[in-house]
Amino acid sequence: MRIATWNVNSIKQRTDNLTAWLKERQPDIVCLQETKCQDDNFPREPFEALGYNIAVHGQKTFNGVAIFSKLPFDEVTPRLPGDAEDDHARFIEAVVSTPGGALRVASIYLPNGNPPSTDKYQYKLRWMDRLLQYSHERLKLEEPLILCGDYNVIPAELDVHNPEAWTTDALFLPETRARFRALTNLGFTDAIRATTDADGLYSFWDYQAGAWQKNNGIRIDHLLLSPQAADRLDSAGIDKHVRAWDKPSDHVPVWVELNAG
DNA sequence: ATGGCCAATATGATTGGA
Numbered sequence: 427m428r429i430a431t432w433n434v435n436s437i438k439q440r441t442d443n444l445t446a447w448l449k450e451r452q453p454d455i456v457c458l459q460e461t462k463c464q465d466d467n468f469p470r471e472p473f474e475a476l477g478y479n480i481a482v483h484g485q486k487t488f489n490g491v492a493i494f495s496k497l498p499f500d501e502v503t504p505r506l507p508g509d510a511e512d513d514h515a516r517f518i519e520a521v522v523s524t525p526g527g528a529l530r531v532a533s534i535y536l537p538n539g540n541p542p543s544t545d546k547y548q549y550k551l552r553w554m555d556r557l558l559q560y561s562h563e564r565l566k567l568e569e570p571l572i573l574c575g576d577y578n579v580i581p582a583e584l585d586v587h588n589p590e591a592w593t594t595d596a597l598f599l600p601e602t603r604a605r606f607r608a609l610t611n612l613g614f615t616d617a618i619r620a621t622t623d624a625d626g627l628y629s630f631w632d633y634q635a636g637a638w639q640k641n642n643g644i645r646i647d648h649l650l651l652s653p654q655a656a657d658r659l660d661s662a663g664i665d666k667h668v669r670a671w672d673k674p675s676d677h678v679p680v681w682v683e684l685n686a687g
Numbered sequence: 688a689t690g691g692c693c694a695a696t697a698t699g700a701t702t703g704g705a
Contacts, residue, residue, distance in 0.1 A: 435704085436694055460704085462695070487695055488703070538705060578705070591688055597705065632705065633692035642688090644705080676693080676705080 427524060427658075428453045429531060430681035431574035431647055433630075437461040437492070438469060443671055445472050451665060453681060454496045455522070457533030457574035461490035468492070483518040490515050491533040491575075497522040506534075508556035516553070526658070526687040530564070534575030539596030547596050550578070554605040561612055570655035570684070573614065576677065577648050579606045581616065584625045585645035597646060614650035617662040617682045629664055630677045638669055647680045658684040 430453040434440040483504035484490035506517035516535040539550030580598045583589045592598040628643025660683040
């Protein structure tokens with residue numbers, strides 16, 4: 427069972443790259459972020475043709491999340507609980523039935539939060555508090571659950587090429603990292619860090635200033651596994667080569683392989 | 688983390704991204 431996450435930075439601009447990558451990696455479930463597309467306009471056909479069921483939660487211009495699954499959806503629920511006023515399309519959750527039982531996944535696009543002196547950062551912190559509350563509740567189900575997405579959080583110095591340049595950034599501030607740590611402290615496993623301590627593993631490289639050519643990247647796209655999912659973790663990886671394709675997203679796919687358990 | 692980008696919008700400049 428292969429589950430992946432990818433911030434595509436516009437589903438319409440990335441349809442060709444996404445179909446090429448789906449054929450190559452053959453994930454069973456894919457969580458997407460920054461689709462930047464209203465639900466009625468989502469380009470479903472090329473992905474349905476590859477055998478995927480599609481659940482979308484988008485809005486005009488910004489944000490937008492989706493989940494593709496080869497297995498049919500038993501449940502689909504958009505929106506992170508905890509703030510009825512929050513109209514950003516940043517969260518969708520789905521449940522599928524696998525041979526090993528139910529599997530729950532969420533596609534998460536956590537707010538960027540810059541600049542930190544503004545309400546944008548307070549929104550990020552509140553959103554993380556809501557994610558913590560949601561995750562705490564979901565863990566009580568004691569089922570395999572994977573929180574997939576663009577967290578806009580650099581967890582540690584190991585996860586950034588040039589830590590000094592990020593010390594005052596919303597992605598790396600102590601308050602941001604403390605909340606991410608609180609999430610893992612609930613009992614979630616960062617899939618990449620469960621499999622390697624290597625540095626230089628990034629999931630995002632800015633389009634500007636030759637960041638990709640210099641490997642000036644950051645690791646901000648994560649798959650967090652509940653204990654029942656972590657027990658089945660076989661491997662995890664980052665498909666870095668996709669960043670070198672024509673018309674790339676600034677993020678690359680990250681994936682896990684779970685055994686049947 | 689800026690010299691250099693990219694995407695969406697009824698666009699020709701502005702906003703958001705990280």
